Amino acid sequence: MNVTAEGSKPRFGSVDEVREGLGRVGYLADDGLSGVVYLADRLAKPVLVEGPAGTGKTELAKSTALVLGARLIRLQCYEGLDEAKALYEWNYKKQLLRIQVEKGAEDEGRRPVGWDSLEEDLFSEEFLLARPLLEAIRATDPVVLLVDEIDRLEIETEALLLEVLSDYQVSIPELGTIRANQIPLVFLTSNNTRELSEALKRRCLFLHLDYPSLERERAIVLAKVPGVTGELADQIARIVRSLRSLDLKKHPSISETIDWARTLVLLGIESVDAETARSTLHILLKYRSDIEVAAKELAAASAP
Amino acid sequence: MLDVLTGFVAELRQAGLPVSVSEEADAAEAIGHLPLEDRQAIKFALGATLVKSANHWRAFDTAFEIYFSLRGPQFSVSPDDALPGEGGARLSGEGKGQAPSGAGGLEPVTPEEIAAMLYKALRDGDQALLAAVARLAVARYSAMEPGRPVGGTYYLYRTLRNLDLDGVLARLVNEARTAATGGADQRRDMGANERPGGPVLRGRRPGQLTRLEERLLEDEYHARIEELKKEIEAEIRRRLVADRGAEALARSVRKPLPEDVDFMHATRDELVAMRKAIQPLTRKLATRLARKRRHLRRGPLDFRSTMRHSLSYGGVPVEPRFKHPKQAKPEIWVIADISGSVAAFARFTLHLVHAIASQFSKVRSFVFIDGIDEVTDIFDRSETVSEAVHRVNVEADVVWVDGHSDYGHALSVFYERWGDEIGPKTSILLLGDARNNYHASQAWVIRELRHRARRVFWLNPEPRSYWGSGDSIVEQYSQYCDAAYECRNLRQLEAFVEHLT
Numbered sequence: 001m002n003v004t005a006e007g008s009k010p011r012f013g014s015v016d017e018v019r020e021g022l023g024r025v026g027y028l029a030d031d032g033l034s035g036v037v038y039l040a041d042r043l044a045k046p047v048l049v050e051g052p053a054g055t056g057k058t059e060l061a062k063s064t065a066l067v068l069g070a071r072l073i074r075l076q077c078y079e080g081l082d083e084a085k086a087l088y089e090w091n092y093k094k095q096l097l098r099i100q101v102e103k104g105a106e107d108e109g110r111r112p113v114g115w116d117s118l119e120e121d122l123f124s125e126e127f128l129l130a131r132p133l134l135e136a137i138r139a140t141d142p143v144v145l146l147v148d149e150i151d152r153l154e155i156e157t158e159a160l161l162l163e164v165l166s167d168y169q170v171s172i173p174e175l176g177t178i179r180a181n182q183i184p185l186v187f188l189t190s191n192n193t194r195e196l197s198e199a200l201k202r203r204c205l206f207l208h209l210d211y212p213s214l215e216r217e218r219a220i221v222l223a224k225v226p227g228v229t230g231e232l233a234d235q236i237a238r239i240v241r242s243l244r245s246l247d248l249k250k251h252p253s254i255s256e257t258i259d260w261a262r263t264l265v266l267l268g269i270e271s272v273d274a275e276t277a278r279s280t281l282h283i284l285l286k287y288r289s290d291i292e293v294a295a296k297e298l299a300a301a302s303a304p
Numbered sequence: 305m306l307d308v309l310t311g312f313v314a315e316l317r318q319a320g321l322p323v324s325v326s327e328e329a330d331a332a333e334a335i336g337h338l339p340l341e342d343r344q345a346i347k348f349a350l351g352a353t354l355v356k357s358a359n360h361w362r363a364f365d366t367a368f369e370i371y372f373s374l375r376g377p378q379f380s381v382s383p384d385d386a387l388p389g390e391g392g393a394r395l396s397g398e399g400k401g402q403a404p405s406g407a408g409g410l411e412p413v414t415p416e417e418i419a420a421m422l423y424k425a426l427r428d429g430d431q432a433l434l435a436a437v438a439r440l441a442v443a444r445y446s447a448m449e450p451g452r453p454v455g456g457t458y459y460l461y462r463t464l465r466n467l468d469l470d471g472v473l474a475r476l477v478n479e480a481r482t483a484a485t486g487g488a489d490q491r492r493d494m495g496a497n498e499r500p501g502g503p504v505l506r507g508r509r510p511g512q513l514t515r516l517e518e519r520l521l522e523d524e525y526h527a528r529i530e531e532l533k534k535e536i537e538a539e540i541r542r543r544l545v546a547d548r549g550a551e552a553l554a555r556s557v558r559k560p561l562p563e564d565v566d567f568m569h570a571t572r573d574e575l576v577a578m579r580k581a582i583q584p585l586t587r588k589l590a591t592r593l594a595r596k597r598r599h600l601r602r603g604p605l606d607f608r609s610t611m612r613h614s615l616s617y618g619g620v621p622v623e624p625r626f627k628h629p630k631q632a633k634p635e636i637w638v639i640a641d642i643s644g645s646v647a648a649f650a651r652f653t654l655h656l657v658h659a660i661a662s663q664f665s666k667v668r669s670f671v672f673i674d675g676i677d678e679v680t681d682i683f684d685r686s687e688t689v690s691e692a693v694h695r696v697n698v699e700a701d702v703v704w705v706d707g708h709s710d711y712g713h714a715l716s717v718f719y720e721r722w723g724d725e726i727g728p729k730t731s732i733l734l735l736g737d738a739r740n741n742y743h744a745s746q747a748w749v750i751r752e753l754r755h756r757a758r759r760v761f762w763l764n765p766e767p768r769s770y771w772g773s774g775d776s777i778v779e780q781y782s783q784y785c786d787a788a789y790e791c792r793n794l795r796q797l798e799a800f801v802e803h804l805t
Contacts, residue, residue: 015338015345032348035338039349042337043330050358092617192358201356202324208358214527239516242523247690274516297519 011041027063036207046186051209054253061146061187070142075132077153088134091127123174133164137180144185151190166203225261252284312371319363438535567649567765586659603627633665635729641736643673643709649765672714675704712746719749726756734762738778750784762788
């Protein structure tokens with residue numbers, strides 16, 4: 001079960017190293033998160049990242065790639081994704097051309113190559129179009145594979161991933177099995193719109209990314225928004241926390257918090273009062289009913 | 305360590321978490337890569353390898369805290385504070401610096417001192433002091449009895465009642481309010497963190513607190529109080545483990561996962577957890593249903609699309625394309641008993657059905673006890689489903705004589721008033737335990753409904769073995785239904801709704 005490809009060295013020395021590395025590229029990780037990334041490297045297992053939208057799931061993979069100086073290979077999942085788009089595909093057009101060239105040669109009176117060698121030729125790597133999963137397996141340079149929004153895949157298609165994720169290999173009937181040169185770091189993200197299959201979950205390390213704590217959110221705002229003062233960041237984080245405690249259709253995500261902070265900075269606001277909060281709520285909340293509820297809660301007239 | 309892990313995994317399985325053998329092996333391997341003394345790191349490693357659903361994290365957390373509570377240097381129990389109630393309690397290491405002098409020695413701490421420390425800890429958000437207060441409070445108030453097989457909720461309740469957190473909260477907010485209106489001179493004397501209001505109001509000009517500021521302040525204190533509660537819980541757990549051992553305790557605190565909680569016997573906390581769990585559930589269900597409809601079966605050949613795709617293979621139609629047939633959405637009527645015994649079940653079902661209303665062409669809801677009333681417009685007028693469900697309980701006119709369930713009367717009135725509007729596309733869901741208080745059943749109504757409607761289902765929140773016992777007459781009704789289901793928890797409810805479309 002445990003695959004250890006020769007020549008793949010551990011990427012990280014310790015949990016702290018992961019956290020510091022991510023911090024350097026502007027991704028603020030907590031202990032749990034960096035611990036899981038560290039283990040993913042050590043155990044050679046994919047990480048399944050789950051959580052509400054906009055909590056930095058995709059960003060985690062991007063940042064990790066940046067830290068490692070690795071190439072990010074991304075497979076965006078959607079309904080109807082199939083083998084040809086995820087794993088590999090034979091380049092039919094090129095194969096047709098090859099056959100036609102062969103025919104042309106025959107017409108000109110040259111000796112034909114013969115079926116056997118032609119077949120071998122047609123189904124060689126030259127005519128293979130590598131799709132993201134195969135590409136990640138075959139890569140010789142360091143890569144990070146991101147399988148985004150895997151919950152959009154149908155449950156039957158999920159099985160496609162299993163071979164790659166557990167054994168880091170792809171079987172192509174005409175060519176045989178292609179094994180990984182090195183074990184890539186794999187991230188799968190899910191918005192949890194459906195339950196993923198047991199088989200898939202079992203092969204992964206599970207990481208649930210939730211909305212951050214007050215301190216972490218403040219630090220994220222400080223790191224991501226140039227020109228924001230400590231006090232404003234603090235206020236923003238507090239207001240967002242209050243909003244998340246309300247019963248809303250969609251709670252403000254981290255990316256929306258950052259957008260809001262950017263807006264406030266652009267508007268030259270140093271301290272948020274009820275009026276500013278109300279007039280800029282539409283950046284944080286995307287449903288009209290949510291905005292109404294929040295405005296009622298936060299921006300009522302001053303207490304007597 | 306391996307023994308502990310095996311025991312821990314066994315406990316998780318007992319609690320209902322699906323942990324496979326390979327996951328257990330992964331966990332063992334993961335631990336090997338981490339420093340054993342780092343409790344937090346071990347926790348996350350175990351969490352990442354053993355728990356594969358966010359809903360299960362709570363159960364994991366509880367089990368972990370119990371199994372590993374005695375296994376860190378800072379968590380060890382020294383002999384004299386393992387015996388609660390004797391000679392009050394002492395502060396150990398971490399809290400000393402900030403604590404009032406009275407708490408440092410061996411003599412008992414008075415309630416006033418605890419209250420003062422609690423107030424100070426909450427005001428300043430002082431972690432160490434908060435933990436110290438939690439220890440003191442548990443020692444003083446919980447009055448634990450060694451060997452008693454309880455889960456600790458009782459001790460928690462007793463401790464919290466004595467601390468009067470609501471009173472402290474009101475006092476804190478009040479003080480912040482006066483401090484804000486008071487002049488700047490008074491505040492200059494105090495250090496940045498000692499000022500009431502702490503970080504929220506730092507750097508603020510004096511003046512009245514606005515609603516916004518007050519609200520933020522309250523939320524801040526709430527967060528701190530939550531932290532205190534967690535500390536107290538941890539402290540109680542620590543003492544219980546010291547008293548009775550991890551396995552015995554784990555057995556008594558084991559709780560069903562949110563999706564397995566019985567509707568009819570859920571406690572208030574469990575209902576809250578279920579309400580949280582139903583949100584992602586409805587989202588999931590809606591996506592799945594929409595997808596299912598689209599992919600139900602293949603339609604006729606789509607000639608245009610096939611031709612277009614054949615171009616890339618030189619005109620050979622390698623990939624035939626098909627049209628997706630459109631499937632009509634069902635219309636759904638929910639008729640729910642909302643009398644006391646089954647109210648929770650009715651609430652969740654109404655919530656679920658309305659939350660996925662977009663998957664049906666029309667949803668109408670009726671509620672009854674002994675009278676019946678249509679509540680569809682309450683859902684239309686409300687902004688959120690949870691608000692609507694709440695309003696249904698308050699506004700619907702469902703009592704006819706005495707407010708005891710009378711299925712017969714409710715059903716016959718339903719048939720008279722709305723029976724004609726049932727069409728061949730309508731699916732009808734009847735919710736209730738059919739405990740009719742020995743009134744007439746009027747089961748012919750169901751027979752008539754069945755003739756007019758597409759399908760009629762009965763959902764009963766009671767276990768199947770109770771059906772037909774006592775005044776339950778569900779059999780009389782279900783003989784005319786397409787099917788009757790036992791629907792005791794969210795898992796069964798979800799399975800049913802998926803089956804429905």
